[in-house]
Structures are given as structure tokens and as C-alpha cells.
Amino acid sequence: METKVAQEPIVEYLTTAIVVLDAGNRIVDINPAAESLLRISARQIRGMGVDEALPGLNGIAEALSRARERGTSFTDREHQIALAGELVTLDCSVTPLPDGGLLLELAQLDRHLRISREHQLISQNRAIRELIRGLAHEIKNPLGGLRGAAQLLRRQLDDDALREYTDVIISEADRLRGLVDGLLGPNTQAQRSPVNIHEILERVRHLASAEAPEGVTFVRDYDPSIPPLDAARDQLLQALLNLVRNALQAVGDHGQITLRTRTQRRFTIGDVPHRLVVRVDIIDNGPGIPPDLIERIFYPMITSRPEGTGIGLPIAQNLVAQHGGLIECSSVPGRTEFTVWLPLEDAE
Ligand SMILES: Nc1ncnc2c1ncn2[C@@H]1O[C@H](COP(=O)(O)OP(=O)(O)O)[C@@H](O)[C@H]1O
Ligand SMILES: [Mg+2]
Numbered sequence: 001m002e003t004k005v006a007q008e009p010i011v012e013y014l015t016t017a018i019v020v021l022d023a024g025n026r027i028v029d030i031n032p033a034a035e036s037l038l039r040i041s042a043r044q045i046r047g048m049g050v051d052e053a054l055p056g057l058n059g060i061a062e063a064l065s066r067a068r069e070r071g072t073s074f075t076d077r078e079h080q081i082a083l084a085g086e087l088v089t090l091d092c093s094v095t096p097l098p099d100g101g102l103l104l105e106l107a108q109l110d111r112h113l114r115i116s117r118e119h120q121l122i123s124q125n126r127a128i129r130e131l132i133r134g135l136a137h138e139i140k141n142p143l144g145g146l147r148g149a150a151q152l153l154r155r156q157l158d159d160d161a162l163r164e165y166t167d168v169i170i171s172e173a174d175r176l177r178g179l180v181d182g183l184l185g186p187n188t189q190a191q192r193s194p195v196n197i198h199e200i201l202e203r204v205r206h207l208a209s210a211e212a213p214e215g216v217t218f219v220r221d222y223d224p225s226i227p228p229l230d231a232a233r234d235q236l237l238q239a240l241l242n243l244v245r246n247a248l249q250a251v252g253d254h255g256q257i258t259l260r261t262r263t264q265r266r267f268t269i270g271d272v273p274h275r276l277v278v279r280v281d282i283i284d285n286g287p288g289i290p291p292d293l294i295e296r297i298f299y300p301m302i303t304s305r306p307e308g309t310g311i312g313l314p315i316a317q318n319l320v321a322q323h324g325g326l327i328e329c330s331s332v333p334g335r336t337e338f339t340v341w342l343p344l345e346d347a348e
Contacts, residue, residue: 250286
């Protein structure tokens, strides 16, 4: 029986990014790993000069000419290049080909750093969920008793001024229960159906625009080719809305919020490899997340805002986790990026 590997060239399956150049440094082809690393499709850049197609690779021009001059392969280690505004560290090997072309192999070094951070994030989320579940049980039962007793008491009182006190107990008990329920997340598995991520994002943008000051602009950068996701629409909407609301609060009266969608092939979320995932980035140009806070923002009750509750992010993370996804965050002053990874196809 023929195996799948035999049907497609092996390079399609490599996790190392491969770029093939012709004698004039024009791009002949790139493999899927290079497409996702360089965030560009092979179709877009075939035939283009390498300088023009991949300006981020300028730093390795020297390695290219060195390899050509010497006629032997050459590896540049720990090369830092800028890709789509992010600094990535690469080991870059250049090998001359018999036809005068060059073969570039780009191995990303940050990736294993990212994965260990991701594992940390996932085990952190798991611990948070268990903590919430345990605490919720301990809180909700006595809270129910407290509320019931306040209601009974209220009936016995004919003084409105005293009733106000029981009303405070009742409404605060309700608020607390709502908080705990929100943290617990939906208790039934919500119905999933094919949803269009852009329809959800447009809804989120619409809701957020209504709350946004005039000086805040939304930029849409959508990849229209993204296929429908199998998801609980309202849950994804809630998760994304929480992220966009935070961005809105961060930028204040003036700022820019970018909603960006992309797909990525062969991507691992946690331990689960997927053939295709969608990445939704919510980017704002606000002041950024304070460094002492960033490691903890997905914990419940962590907030830097006086009127904040600190449950927006843990709820969002929880909802996305129920879809087999993950939210990551990176932030420097002037650029905060929340990335939501969602599997588009079942695990391999
Ligand atoms: N886009 C952002 N820019 C700056 N800080 C942010 C951003 N998103 C979240 N944060 C920080 O994370 C904290 C927690 O967010 P969240 O869980 O939604 O709770 P809340 O919004 O109630 O404070 C916020 O208080 C804020 O300090
Ligand atoms: Mg929030």
C-alpha cells in the first residue's frame, strides 16, 4: 500500500523551513514550514527576488554570498531577524546547488522556548480551573443559605430603612454567585456548529465600537480564505469580546485596535498537533501590561483597574480551552498582542 508520504514530497513534511533560490537569488520555492515561519504563501513569492520577497532576511545576505563564493555549505547560527514585527532567532544553513541556486534551511530556535512557555500556561490554566471548581462549591452553598436567610428576614421587617440592609445582602450574594458562575464557565457542553470567525469578529467589533471613544479606530486584517470553525459561537464571541474590551480599556481615548486573522499549517497547541489552526490576534497600541503582572494575568482576580474584576481573561482562556485552543499574550509599551489559537481541523 502506498503511504501518504509517498504522494507528497518529503519537504512538505519537514518542520525546518526550506527556501530554494535560483542563480539570480529569485525564489524558486518554499515549503509549508517556511510559509508559516515567514508568514507568506509560496504562491505569493515565487519568482520574486529574495530581497524584495523577504526583507526580514536581509541579515543573511552575507551568508548567501559567502556560500556562493566558497561553493560549500555554510551555517549562520543564532541569527536574529525581524518577521512581521517579531524578533525570531534562527539557525540558517545555506547550501549551493549544482545549477547555481541556493538551498536555505531556517530552523527557528524560539519555537522550543515558546512551547515550554505554552506548557507552563496550560498547566497553569488547569490548576486555575481546579482551584475555581473547588472554591466555587465552597462558596455557592453557604451563599445560597445566606441569601435565603436574608430573604426570610426581609419579610419580617416592616421598616424600609432596615430592608435596605437585607437588599444589600441579597444583591451582593447575587453578584458573587454571578462572579463564581462566570468563572466556572458554562456547565453544559454548548452546541457546536460551523461558524465563520469573521462573522464573530465583526460582531465583536460592532459591540466594542458602540462602547469606544471617538478617537479609537479598529483596523481589520482578515484572511478571507479561513474555512468555518466547529465552535460554540456565543462562547467564542464572549472570549474575543473580553480581549477586545481589555484592549479598548487599555488604549483610553485615543488608540488603534487591530483584529487580525491568519491560518497556520501543522501547528501544535499544547501537546496536540493539528494540520490547520486559525490564529486570531487582537493588537492594541496602548501602554502595555506591566511586567510584574504579565505572568499572572490569566489568574482570576488579577486586575490593575480600580473597577476591574480580573475575571475577563480567565473566562476567555477557559472558553477557548474548551475549543481545544489557547490564548497567549505578549506585550511591550505601545504594542500588546493577544493571540487566540484555535484548531481548524481535528487533531492528527
Ligand atoms: N490589552 C491590554 N493592555 C494592557 N493591559 C491589559 C490588557 N489586557 C489585559 N490587561 C491587564 O490584565 C488585567 C486583567 O484583565 P481581565 O482579566 O480582563 O480583568 P479586568 O479587565 O477586570 O481588569 C487587566 O486589569 C490589565 O491590567
Ligand atoms: Mg477585562
